[in-house]
Amino acid sequence: MNRALNEDTDLEVENARKIVDTRNWVIYGYDKVDDVIIWGIISKHLPKLKREIEAYLKKNASCQQTA
Numbered sequence: 001m002n003r004a005l006n007e008d009t010d011l012e013v014e015n016a017r018k019i020v021d022t023r024n025w026v027i028y029g030y031d032k033v034d035d036v037i038i039w040g041i042i043s044k045h046l047p048k049l050k051r052e053i054e055a056y057l058k059k060n061a062s063c064q065q066t067a
Helices: 002-007 016-028 035-066
Strands: none
Touching (some): 002 016, 016 035
């Protein structure tokens, strides 16, 4: 997420910091990973992230077609 945001400033992801923090929590095991929490994140927040990424891709696809 950090790399993507640094490479393209037009990418707008509302919860980018939380995504990075959650990744670190899962990867490095700062706490015991709780399946219920992970499922809650997936079911509640992933659809919004998907919409944000789809909007970004659509915007960039139309920009590339006009260039």
